[in-house]
Amino acid sequence: MSLQGLFLKLYDFWSKQGCYLAPTYDLEVGAGTMTPDTFFRVLGRQPWKVAYVQPARRPADGRYGENPHRVQKHFQFQVIVKPSPDDIQRIYLDSLGCLGINLREHDLRFDEDDWESPTIGAWGVGWQVMLDGLEITQFTYFQQAGGLELFPVSVEITYGLERLEMFLEEKDNIYDLQWSEEVSYRQLRYQEEKEFSVYNFEQASIKMLQSLFKETENEAQRLINLNLLLPAYDHCLKCSHLFNLLDSRGAISVTERVKLIGQIRTLVNQIARKYLEPTGES
Amino acid sequence: MEFLLEIMTEEMPASHLRSALSQLREKFTEQFKIARVGVHSLKTLGTCRRLVVLADIEANQPDEEELITGPPKQVAIQADGQYSSAALGFAKSQGVAVDSLEVVKTSKGEYLGFKRLKKGKSTEEILTEIFPDILRSLSFPRSMRWAEKNFRFSRPIKNLLCLFNSRVVGLEFEGLKSGNLTYGHFIHSPNKLKVRNFEEYYQLLKENSVLVDQEERRRSILQQFQAKLAELKAEVYSDEGLLERLLWNIECPLVIMGNFPQRFLELPIEVLSTAMREGQKLFSVVKGKKQLPYFLGLADAPADPKDFIASGNERVLKARLEDARFFWENDLRVPLAERASKLDRVLFHEKLGSYGDKQERLKKLVSYLADRLEFRGQKKDLVETAGLCKADLLTEMVREFPELQGKMGGLYAREQGYSEIVCQAIYEHYLPAGLDDPVPVSTAGAILSIADKIDTIVGVFGTGANISGSSDPFGLRRNTLGICKIILEKKFHLSLYRLLDKAISLIGDKLTISASQLKKTCLEFFESRVWFIFEKQGYRYDLIKAALGPGFEYLEEMEARLKALNELRHSKNFEPFILMVKRVKNILRESPRARLNTTWLKEKEEKELYSALKIIKKNVENMLSKGEFAAAQKMIFRLQPPLNNFFDRVLVMVEDKKIRNNRLALLAQILDLTENLADYSQIVIESEDK
Numbered sequence: 004m005s006l007q008g009l010f011l012k013l014y015d016f017w018s019k020q021g022c023y024l025a026p027t028y029d030l031e032v033g034a035g036t037m038t039p040d041t042f043f044r045v046l047g048r049q050p051w052k053v054a055y056v057q058p059a060r061r062p063a064d065g066r067y068g069e070n071p072h073r074v075q076k077h078f079q080f081q082v083i084v085k086p087s088p089d090d091i092q093r094i095y096l097d098s099l100g101c102l103g104i105n106l107r108e109h110d111l112r113f114d115e116d117d118w119e120s121p122t123i124g125a126w127g128v129g130w131q132v133m134l135d136g137l138e139i140t141q142f143t144y145f146q147q148a149g150g151l152e153l154f155p156v157s158v159e160i161t162y163g164l165e166r167l168e169m170f171l172e173e174k175d176n177i178y179d180l181q182w183s184e185e186v187s188y189r190q191l192r193y194q195e196e197k198e199f200s201v202y203n204f205e206q207a208s209i210k211m212l213q214s215l216f217k218e219t220e221n222e223a224q225r226l227i228n229l230n231l232l233l234p235a236y237d238h239c240l241k242c243s244h245l246f247n248l249l250d251s252r253g254a255i256s257v258t259e260r261v262k263l264i265g266q267i268r269t270l271v272n273q274i275a276r277k278y279l280e281p282t283g284e285s
Numbered sequence: 286m287e288f289l290l291e292i293m294t295e296e297m298p299a300s301h302l303r304s305a306l307s308q309l310r311e312k313f314t315e316q317f318k319i320a321r322v323g324v325h326s327l328k329t330l331g332t333c334r335r336l337v338v339l340a341d342i343e344a345n346q347p348d349e350e351e352l353i354t355g356p357p358k359q360v361a362i363q364a365d366g367q368y369s370s371a372a373l374g375f376a377k378s379q380g381v382a383v384d385s386l387e388v389v390k391t392s393k394g395e396y397l398g399f400k401r402l403k404k405g406k407s408t409e410e411i412l413t414e415i416f417p418d419i420l421r422s423l424s425f426p427r428s429m430r431w432a433e434k435n436f437r438f439s440r441p442i443k444n445l446l447c448l449f450n451s452r453v454v455g456l457e458f459e460g461l462k463s464g465n466l467t468y469g470h471f472i473h474s475p476n477k478l479k480v481r482n483f484e485e486y487y488q489l490l491k492e493n494s495v496l497v498d499q500e501e502r503r504r505s506i507l508q509q510f511q512a513k514l515a516e517l518k519a520e521v522y523s524d525e526g527l528l529e530r531l532l533w534n535i536e537c538p539l540v541i542m543g544n545f546p547q548r549f550l551e552l553p554i555e556v557l558s559t560a561m562r563e564g565q566k567l568f569s570v571v572k573g574k575k576q577l578p579y580f581l582g583l584a585d586a587p588a589d590p591k592d593f594i595a596s597g598n599e600r601v602l603k604a605r606l607e608d609a610r611f612f613w614e615n616d617l618r619v620p621l622a623e624r625a626s627k628l629d630r631v632l633f634h635e636k637l638g639s640y641g642d643k644q645e646r647l648k649k650l651v652s653y654l655a656d657r658l659e660f661r662g663q664k665k666d667l668v669e670t671a672g673l674c675k676a677d678l679l680t681e682m683v684r685e686f687p688e689l690q691g692k693m694g695g696l697y698a699r700e701q702g703y704s705e706i707v708c709q710a711i712y713e714h715y716l717p718a719g720l721d722d723p724v725p726v727s728t729a730g731a732i733l734s735i736a737d738k739i740d741t742i743v744g745v746f747g748t749g750a751n752i753s754g755s756s757d758p759f760g761l762r763r764n765t766l767g768i769c770k771i772i773l774e775k776k777f778h779l780s781l782y783r784l785l786d787k788a789i790s791l792i793g794d795k796l797t798i799s800a801s802q803l804k805k806t807c808l809e810f811f812e813s814r815v816w817f818i819f820e821k822q823g824y825r826y827d828l829i830k831a832a833l834g835p836g837f838e839y840l841e842e843m844e845a846r847l848k849a850l851n852e853l854r855h856s857k858n859f860e861p862f863i864l865m866v867k868r869v870k871n872i873l874r875e876s877p878r879a880r881l882n883t884t885w886l887k888e889k890e891e892k893e894l895y896s897a898l899k900i901i902k903k904n905v906e907n908m909l910s911k912g913e914f915a916a917a918q919k920m921i922f923r924l925q926p927p928l929n930n931f932f933d934r935v936l937v938m939v940e941d942k943k944i945r946n947n948r949l950a951l952l953a954q955i956l957d958l959t960e961n962l963a964d965y966s967q968i969v970i971e972s973e974d975k
Contacts (some may be wrong), residue, residue, distance in 0.1 A: 070611070073608075088432070089441075092295055106472050107472065107473055108590065108593050109597070110584035110597075111585075112296075112534065115296070115298035115300075128440075134597070136565040136582065136594075137600075137601045144431050146430065154430070156431050156433075158431075173600075175600060
């Protein structure tokens, strides 16, 4: 199989479960959870089912293309189902089955792992799913987002696509994976990892990032005041990515870290509250 | 009769399970007691997917005689002795003959009434009543909601099985109805199983890859460990915590064994075992103290026929070890001293500044401690150590495995050629991590550990922190306990009060509360930990209180006083002496303090008492200076005969104010002397109790 074969199968599986297949969101995010297709839709009472592939950018995880399994950008397959179905664990097992994994020959475990994203004021309870010792999925029942208690509760299933494909292909090196039959992961990604590692760790202009952060934050607040919540949220995502870049440049002390994350969260919490106001929902 | 309850859930965390099972045991026992249902046995068992209660209980609540009261006697029975209409009406409404009514006395007076036998409820009925409340009352460290329910539990509940005497008890809970069905292993044998009793339940589950009894799982794991390691003559690097956690995480324990390339054995055993434990939760294998290139892991599966599980784990572990080796080699490229110089950029605490600032304070604290603890020869080494000890916080290894802090610093220092005393002190300076954790072996490590901890305690309290319940982000309880443990076990003669003064002065203008208020807060906190330590060791509450009377400036002295009290409490002089001290204290309670004038001592008995006091005092002080607390306490018992005579023959409260105050002053001197040893008045005497 190949990575694209993998996510085609997952698309197919979850589409049959009634999920809307969302296109990848066009902003840098640290996790699939952060895109509007998850963030806004887990708020409020409307049922929702969505699945999508989302690149996750984590600048500090870059290794100049030299580490066989750490990269500053990886791909997640994100599923949200709201409200969480009673048999969601069984459905998830079936999705692994459709990838050709015969679970009876393996050791699959749901290992306690609660999840939290202080930046978007969200936390949930659940597991990391371990397959023969490899973490392949994060499985979470969302309890809060944007600082608000969620009702009904959504379940989030996030597959780590490269991990899963390495498992399926029995490969030890991420760059040895096939994206398609013709194209390898190395061809597509190696140069990108190398250059972005240099950028993330050495070349990103701290001064520029700091001033962009400030301006973007101000813009987000201005947009919130105008009730333009979706554009405001986009600016929060931009802030979050700028923050991650500053962090990988080593330009954030521990106090500042808490402070900056708090600033973004304050914005996001305002957005969530306004989004649920009767006027904002229509 | 047999009662079997199984609550199936999605995978609950190991840390929730033990507590959930013991809560179930307690609550069912309590509720059966309240409902008066006889319980012959009751136990709980389970896995991450099932909470099971198994009991042998009575079929019914026993029948009970109840008293039904009607109208008051004077209303019910007329002057002519006939029943009134009120009485007739009551009998009719209760469906009994009026002749069967009798006069009963209650606390409110005499009434007409009758006794009737109330049939006990069936146990099934009681179960349906108590079950929902019990389930709702379970508490977890963190609970969750799911779907469209407001109910919270550890994880979603999937199925209820409830049998009493082989019959289904119909429970309803949050949309679930109980039955006689359970399910086998979620992945390997997800069959629906119909069950009539525990024996069948247990057996069917076993056939379907579930060992429901945790102790049986433990035995199976240990046996499999042994079988795997017999040939190598090796053993598992003991990790009770990990075993305990895994024991609950799996329903069908299968031990797998794998290996990793020899080249990783260059890594220290601390790093290897941590890399194995974190993430994959593998056990390392050792022979003697040497790490072997093998690991053991626990799978939740009946078998590994295609070797997928073992080889999968090998692949993942290899990648992790590759990472660890990358960290190790990279970290070693930078000298510790160079890293330490960058600690100014790493925040320790918002108000207390960076780790660089902390290390500067630690240098002064270890230097102070070296002077006090006769460790001046190594002072230079210690100060150097204090300046390096936090450097490993900047290493990639500690960023990846935070629990290796300190240890990595020590290991890197060794690789970089620092002296043994420096390496070991850095390595050990986070010890002890708890009541049962060992204290540092080396004196330098112990000193650095005390310095680090006192700085945190004083700093965090001094900038306005409040410790309450579970909120203790800087581990102040653990740190305080650690200092006490080190002082006691190392037998350090160290003034805690002056150490606090020193640490407070070093925090200086960063304090947000006054130094005296801070010292008071710290001392109260220390006292609570001292209590905790000695109570855990089984000392009597009142003896601890008495031994704390003279304070706990020198903890090892306080301990010696306590031990002495504990040994002497059975001696025949003990009780009379305590009673005597209490008497003295009572007399002095209302009296002003006066100076003793020996020329005003008139009576023979008071002169004798004074001369006995002089001699005993001298002896006691001599003994105390040598730390001989038991001997000093025995010595002080000798005050009793002259004091007895004094009380028998001399009146303290005489008219003459001068003489009276002088006698009170003599007693005050006695009390002062006793209070150097203990606050004896705190001790509870059994004869007093009665």
